[in-house]
Amino acid sequence: MKRTTAVLAALAIGAGTLTGTAEATGLGRYYKQDVRWTACGDAALDQAGAQCAEVTVPLDYAEPRGRTTEVAISRLRATDTEHRRGIMLSNPGGPGGEGLHFLLYVRGGMTPEVASRYDLIGMDPRGVGRSAAIDCDWPIGAMLWSPGLDRAGYRDAVRTQADLARRCARKEGGRIAHITTRNAARDMDVIRAALGETKLSYLGMSYGAYLGAVFTQMFPHRGDRIVLDSALDPAAYMIGSIRNQGPVNEAALDEWASWTADRDAEYHLGVTGPQVRARVEGLIRQAAGTPIRIGDHLLDERFLPMHLFTLLVDARYNGHLAARVRLIADAAEGRPVEPAKDFDDELRYLLTGRPRDLSGQAAVICGDAAVPRDPEWYWRNIQRSRAAQPVFGPYANNITACAFWAPPREPRTVVRNDVPALIVQATGDTRPVHR
Known part of the structure; x- marks a missing residue:
């Protein structure tokens, strides 16, 4: 059911989202911030020797001097410092997947030689987990479910979905409009700079692969080694x-x-x-x-x-x-x-x-x-x-x-660039579907 193939991506260069220098855009204080690492306060992470930190990012990148939010990250440091290649961020999917623990999975899937050359970085994306999680106080777990068998069931689904949207608008207000993939990609670039790196490597699975593709589109010169596992088709995202x-x-x-x-x-x-x-x-x-x-x-x-x-x-x-x-x-x-x-x-x-x-x-x-x-x-x-x-x-x-929902603040990202990436896909995959 899962015969895995690996193909090299050829994805097209698009203009970066941020123009000019960080200072010119008002983002300098975020790109140059000090990152303070501490114990994670989590048994699995602490036992593995990981450290955790919070990186400050603007809630709205169009208003960098306005409200801020925190993005929680975790780190397992490279042990082969002589051959260290840099940092490798990761995302387990979702959207909405918490990622602080994902670096443990990433390390377990690598050979010791490869894992030892990277600072492995986990991340709870904005609005998730320790990163100021969105919580609309819904009466059900998710918005993805079946409407049932008949027209009456569908009418109930319409009423329920409208209520879920109202609850989010009421409880989370304007903050919720900034919990997007494009802003998560911008956060990744802030994390890269705050950690003193000129480029980042990345491993993303399912939705995490889409996040990685968006990052390469927005920051085509900031990617090193990019692996997109179980990739969604960006042209079909997300309703398709x-x-x-x-x-x-x-x-x-x-x-x-x-x-x-x-x-x-x-x-x-x-x-x-x-x-x-x-x-x-x-x-x-x-x-x-x-x-x-x-x-x-x-x-x-x-x-x-x-x-x-x-x-x-x-x-x-x-x-x-x-x-x-x-x-x-x-x-x-x-x-x-x-x-x-x-x-x-x-x-x-x-x-x-x-x-x-x-x-x-x-x-x-x-x-x-x-x-x-x-x-x-x-x-x-x-x-x-x-x-x-x-x-x-x-x-x-x-x-x-x-x-x-309120209309998106930005158009859907068109992914068309030539940033090299390794895309890993499987036949019969029931989750990260594509055309």
Whole structure:
């Protein structure tokens, strides 16, 4: 399912966003600031020998003398100082993924020889984690879910998404407009300069690959070695990226169904792939009529597909997903069930937005690129998708809070430059989809 290929990118030079010197633009104090490293106050990072710091950046780069915000970073220093190449920033994806711990993953995936030559830098992008996290106090976990099976469910989705947007505008105010990929790229360049480097290397995964591509477009002379793993198509970002998830996840569901059918003696969900799929679709229809009780939670047709979605990321989770569907089927048959902790936590997050919702993710998606605002446009796409994508088409084409968001302050970034980069992609990838 995941045959990985590596290709060299040829991406085109575009003008940098910041013109003139940092001093001329009023950004000199940010580029020349002292960075004070301390213990991270986190068991995993401190045990690994990492240090943490905060870098001050302008909230609005058009008003550098105005409000500021802090971006939290972490560091594992190069041990081969004789051959040190510089700093390597990283991002795990999202949008909204916290990145302070990601450098531990990055180091673990490198040979010791390579890892020893870089100061590995993790980062919580602005509006995420320790970097003044956006929190709109949503009643659900995220804006990405299925509208259900009928027009009534879709009308409820429209009302809910409008409410999510209103909550963010009310609670976060004007700050939320500045939580964007372009500003995160600008923050990366401030971090580079504040650490005394003329260039930075970078490893980004999924959305992190898009952030890296935007950085190369805005700062084409500041990139050293750039690796974009599981890259989104910048031309489709972000509404196209979400819509493209429908077909690949539907195909992954078929693969999983066949795998599960071969193990019917264990999971009892059907002896053929079509039987297993039919069982899943039947559970979704049942949940639309009467939500299925899983422990303390009621699982309906909006969120049941999302629990499948979370585990279709990798075929190695097939058994975990089959056991979860078996549990849901038992509950649907009236048996009392108790979810494992990971399932219970996921249900609580999706259904209540606790302990923290993903409104920071929405801020980036909605602030990066304009989307259609007519609810009927989404409904037509949902209806067209149902025949070939009965489980994930409605989710992938659903309206989001972005349709009710304030318009982005900047246009979507057109990535067209010749900064060398290594792009790593996989076949059958269910997340970082592309055209």
